[in-house]
Amino acid sequence: MIGYSLITLWRARRRAALVIVGLSLAVAIVATPAVALDSEIQTLVRQLVESIPYDYLAQGFSSEYDNSSATAAGAQGVIGAEPVVISPPGLTFAVGRPTSGAGANLTPINIAFVRASFASFAGRLGFSGSFQLPLGTLAVPDRIAGRYGLGVGDQIQLLNVVNVCSSAASCSMENFTANYTIGTVLTTPLASNTASHLAQPLSFVPGRDVVFAGLDALDQMRTVLNLAIDNPPLLRIFVWADRGQLINPYDAAETQARVLHVEREVTAGLADRGFSVAEGSSPETGLRISDVVRVVDDSMVFQRGVLLLLSLPAIGLALVFTRMSFESGLAKRRHEIGTLRSRGSDVGMVTAGLLVEALSIGAVAALCGLALSVVLSRVFLGFVNASLPGSGSIPLNEISVSLSAIAVTIIAAILAAFLVAYPLVRRASNIRVVLALKVISPFETAVEYQEARSFLLTALGLSSLLLFAGLAGSSGQAGILQFLLGALLAVLIALAPVLLILGVARYVTLGTDRPYRGLARMVRPWLGQLDFLVAEGLRRNPRRSSNLAVLTAFALTFAMFVVSLAAIVDAQTSRVARTIVGGDVRFDSGGITAGDLANLSARPDVRGATVVDFISSNYGVLAAINGSDYARTVTWLDSYYFEEGGPGVVASLASTNGAIPNAAAASALGLRIGDQLVLNVVIGGGRTAHLYAVIVKVVAVVMALPGLQRSGDAIDFNPTIVVDRQTLEASGLTELPLTSPGERLILRTQSAEDPHVVARYLEDRWSGTAIVYQDFLESLRDDPFRAALFGLLYTEAGLAVFVVILAVASAAYASGVEREGELATIVSRGFDRRRLTLLLLGEGSAVGVIGSVLAIPTTLVLLWAFLRTEALIAPYSLPMEFVVPLTTWILLLATLGGIAIGSVLAGLRLRWMNLPKVLKLRGL
């Protein structure tokens, strides 16, 4: 009988194709995260490795720069080694214009002594340019050159202040200065943080600027600048290995072994010269090369689980589709099964034969699915790459599929095929022989519709929704109760839409045929009186119509939910970044005068600037702003932030003597709009202390205001009150007692300008760290796990929609084929063949519309529930906003469009049917 199964399978390969497609999709959905994660691992490893500026560092006291380096460079697996001597941290060691004189406007620096060949690896440490430095010349980074307006050929002065002791008793500070010519201006990356981190190995004091000199300048600087460098100096040899050979992203143990091997090679050469060798590590995180793969591996274990879990809805959809196509294939074969049984096959034989077919289909599907998953992981990684700045895209040939993955996939697919097929096959082969042989449309299957069951499902769905709303409305409990509540809510909200969709869909598609008739009537203008055929087509196979509507509803709900959720989370991320940074650049510093502010605002690349002073008072910290400046500069201010009042009050803060407490202050003091408040500010200490009383009126209550947070969080849980500086001045407070973080500058740049330029200017002019909004937002977004998550969700939302289109199109096709005889009869009686397409289009659209009508409210309810749960579980973060992005509606339209196209294609095929042949088989 196996022979028989294989013959029929091959003859009916077209019929099997859809099942294969469905199963391949399921396989691909399972395999995609695996394949994509493998490739993502590669990206992550490369990213982490790139944050490590060198692979090994050998240190020892030696003047044999070239010989020692050559020994290191000669070790197996090493591609380069460069000797560097670093100046020790002097008391005041600075650089400036020769004219500026000691003390005025100097930048503390470190000096690194290097060879010209250092240039080939300097990029790894964040510098690029020439290192040809004859005696008397220096290479300075662009930041220093820019600060003093210097270029190649200009003079620069180095200053060393040394405590010189002539005897044990008498010591004095002496200045040693020398002028040098700038030989090269080195380029550093504009994103300032990266440069300073990577350059860290070149200086004793982290974060200092580095100036380069030739190694032969060592002696000269020892004498002229009184530079305290040992002789022979502590030589550092930076060693770079071939990382392609060093690191296997998929094997932590092997990577570790290789790293150690090369380290031994380097050590072997340098040990007798008195050098000790250590592995390189990231200056930022301290992560060592040999640990990178392990760290990435560890983080992936969790990811794999979560991603697989999140794939379940899409896998489920694909399996449902597989089941549907398999079922419709079986329905067509009912007659054949009857024939086999009448000839003496028993149930077991028929079952076995059909299962052999199903399993062969599973094997083919596994291979197709695997191929598909390679393509899909490209799509998936496209999202991941797009959201991971700085990582190049992963070339296709780097997407690896291991042998064991193939084996596991094939077994899984065959298993899935078995699970899907077995119950159907059992049912089909158990059918009563006489029934199977009856010459009726094999599709006409009556479904026993129980009104009570639909009612029960709907009622259960509604009540879990109501229960959810009730629980979500109750105020949060602490600890385990909160956790249990959260878990219960999660279960309820996962259950409610499933129950609701099933219940309502059953009612709409099985309990009544009114929706079919109503929707069919819409095509009457084109089909004339034949519109009943559309309704009949849907009604006569209620199980399939109902399945399709439910499938469409589920898939659309899933896809629209995912897309909206991503938009909501992303909106919140940028909301958080905006709230913390406040403008394009935020700069916490001191000493920015009104004149400085005017100068800054006048810069062509600056659109607006405002200053915030944080001062202490009896009611918490006051954030003193210039209301109108702030309102003009901080355009991200909107009603979202206001619990009472609105953004309009900020600009007129001075004229109203207004105060805007945050939620913490308002609840501590019981403040509402209109309340008067006396703020006490103390200036000075002890006997000279003076207390000022400032009378203000509450004009609004906020969660937070952009740029006015004292900590690194978006919401400040300490009482903070925003007032206008003019109000303080009117009360006599001309000098403000600043408290951490002191004074803050918020800047908006012109949209075409790079905010890094002004950020760098600020850092160079005043001491402090500038935060660029773009960088900050990206640092929030580029969490690789988050990127992978959204990449996967997007991919699967797309797949879900694809499955629906496929399902509806194939169902439209099957329904056409099933009624081929009937349609052929109509055509033979004079119906225009071309209008058959309309018939199927009508059916497909009806199912699509019913599915969408079910999906839209469900999605909205789900989103609402998600926001409620989020607010309950994480009450200490900025609340998420309800956004339904345009993409969601595009998705909906695309699905309906796809369904339409699928139906039309099915209709076109029917248009070319062979009339005599069809009529003959029907025996008409």
Add this chain to the structure above:
Amino acid sequence: MDAKLRQHDRVGVEICDLIKVYRTKVKDVIALRGIDASIPAGRAVGVVGPSGCGKTTLLNLVGGLDRCTAGSIRVGEREITRRGEKELARYRRETVGIVFQFFNLVPLLTAQENVELPLRMVGWRAPEREKKAGDLLEVVGLQSRADHRPDALSAGEQQRVALAVALANDPPLLLADEPTGELDSVNAEAVMGLLRDIVHEHGKTAMIVSHDPRIGGYVDQVLRMVDGRLVSPPMAGN
């Protein structure tokens, strides 16, 4: 021919107080109201009667395709009404050959493969199977159409293939439900003649349901049915 199959040769059929009630939601239909009949081994009987009188129902029960409500059917030594599904399948496989009004050929398979199907089920090897199927197609005069699928054959040809299928496992009992219902008179005569020759030549027991009044010319005896009952005496001589 195969010895294994020849051992069943010549079975008689004893039908005793056979009742069949179709239970439906609307109302119960009593299709057979107590049939008693005895068909000696090697005899061919025709079953005639108005439409809806229960001919097909009777044949389905004798063929082991359906279950009766009450009564018994004995085929050779075996009582078949109270058998399990597995044994019924075996009964259909080894003892009966059925020719249907609507042919019931598997559309995906060629004529040759359709004939081979029952042989596959009893585990024949390919060379013997092919030879046997070829022989049978020759008997029904269709050896030249062996590689065509049913949709390429005329109705008469399809029914001749169906006859070959029914004969494939050399069943001692041959059942036919209006084998000529879909055929014109020329084809009908050809098929009926073929059926008669085979039955006589191989000494098979046969029940042939027909509307055709000329059925009497092809069988040894005619059973007349009206409204679920036999009206002619059970063993009236011809």
